[in-house]
Amino acid sequence: MSLLTHVLACLFGMGSWVAINGMWVELPLVVPEIPEGWYLPSYLTVLIQMANIGPLFITLMHRFHPGVLDERPVIYCIVGLGIVATFLLAFFWRQTMAIGGSLHSVPLLVLTFLLSVVDCTSSVTFLPFMMRLRPQYLTTYFAGEGLSGLVPALVALIQGVGVVHCQNATLTVVANQTADNATVVGSGELQAIYQPALFSAEVFFVFLSVMMVVCLVAFILLNHHPSVAHERNNDLYFSGDPTPGKREQGLSLQDQTQEQKPMISPQVSTRKAKSSFGMGTYSNLEVVFIFVVLAWVNALTNAILPSVQSYSCLPYGNKAYHLAATLAAVANPVACFIAMFLPVRSLYFMGFLTMFGTGFGAYIMAMAALSPCPLLVHSASGTAVIVLVWVLFVLSLSYVKVTIGVILRDEGHSALVWCGAVVQLGSMLGAVSMFPLVSVYGLFRSGDACNTKCPM
Incomplete structure (x- = not known):
């Protein structure tokens, strides 16, 4: 394996979601400056x-x-657009336009x-393109995809986004006969004061643009660098649906290690009815199970869970919120590295790990x-538990996502296209289901990092 190709695959994966992830972590600086406020x-x-x-257009084309x-x-078009x-x-995120008698951040x-x-x-x-490289590099790509959330979060932490200090909201000076005896009486209410950022949102957005440039350079090198050419697979992967004879040739045992094969015994695979999906490794029921789990x-x-992260963490304090967000972002690439060195493709284990992670999500x-x-809420153990649960939640389910990606990679080019489509479908269904609960009906109440008062 080529270290250069691993690095390029990782940098390429970082460009997948770095822009939107960066927008989310920069919200505390953006929101106070725009008319939409926290409706943004x-x-x-x-x-x-x-x-x-x-994604819908690409999937229908395939x-x-x-x-x-x-x-x-x-890819050249979308990365350039990014x-x-x-x-x-x-330059334009602060600009507003009048629509219907009120100002809106139309450029933003x-x-x-x-x-x-x-x-x-x-x-x-991005995922189907990774079919052009050997299977080992797909896990590295997923690690880079995980870093697309971690890197902006770390830069935002350095920037000082969301750093809060609590101070008395109202102070009253009670003067006695002499100035030396003056006392200060507070109301007891604390106010959350956001510290000024180390650098502006404009600089942060330029940083995101540089990250997209890095992604483009990595993609160009993955296509044209001579040392990467040795890491490419046979072009039979990309010429539509190959015939059975060519499938065997394109997926020769010389190109697959023992860990890369599905963990299914020959006796079982001969007894079950194979599906027409991909290489026919899995039955129709197993294919449905894989995609349901993926969604x-x-x-x-x-x-x-991201839509309720602040509600689950802020009652324990601002520190707990930042630790949970940062360490959970670290857990994603860590899960990818674990999957790289300890690959387990058993569908039973994948189902168990999904239930395991779902349990943490339920908490x-x-x-x-x-x-x-x-x-x-008033104990250090509560802070430790919520941070640990967030880390284990992301760690376990990130491993499942990587495992499914590697499984579908072995099923061919179209399988990875459907993998990406189901990823977006699952994300969309989750967002649509949570939006009314959080933003319309207001079923969740935010904790105040400075004034939360709960019974002991």
Whole structure:
């Protein structure tokens, strides 16, 4: 394996969702400066789901005109669009326009929609492109995809986004006969004061544009660097649906290690009815199970639980919120590295790990529902538990996502296209289900990092 190819695959994967992830972590600085205020996250959720028109078009093209659409020109277009859109954000995100008698951040919303199209479409183009490389590099790509959330979060932490200090909201000076005896009486109410950022949102958006440039350079080198050429697979992967004879040739045992084969014994595979999906390794029921798990896991990790993260963590304090967000972002690439060295493709194990992660997700949802007074809210153990649960939740389900990606990679090019489509479908269903609960009906109440008062 080539270290250069691993690095390039990782940098390529980082460009998949870095723009939208960066927008989310920068919200505390953006929101106070725009007329939409804290309604902006709701708008972002809607824009991201509207952007699924990109993945829908790509998926339909592969379904009805297989082999016609080449991902490479599409990737060049969307990454280029991402570079331009993030760069323009640095100059126009504050600009407003009057619509219907009120001001709206039209440039910000339009550019965010374009970035959403870029990132959503990457799910159905970046993954199929990785079919051109050996299977080992797909796990590295997933590690880079995980870093697309971690790197902006770390930069935002350095920037000082969301750092809060509590101080008395109202102070009254009570003067005695002499100035030396003056006393200060506080009301007892604390006010959350956000510290000024180390650098501006404009600089952060330029950083995101640079990250997209890095993604483009990595993609160019993956296509044209001489040392990467030795890591490419046979072109039979990309010429539509190969004949059975060519399938065997394209997936020769010389190109697959023992760990890369599905963990199914020959006796079992001969007895069960094979499906027409991919290489026919799995039965129809197993294919449905894989895609249901994939949609469920992405709904949880990309939409349902992130929408209540603040409700589940802020009652324990601002520190708990930042630790949970940062360490959970670290857990994603860690899960990818674990999957690289300890690959387990058993569907039974995948189902168990999905239930395991879902259990942690249920605890997080319960704490969000109990906000602003969740369990152990006044204790250090409560803070430790909520941070640990968030890490284990992301770690377990990220491993499941990587495992499914590697399984579908062995099933062929079209399987990875459907993988990306189901990822977006699951994320969309999760977002659509949570949007009314959070933004319309207001079923969750936010905790105050400075004034939460709960019974001991």
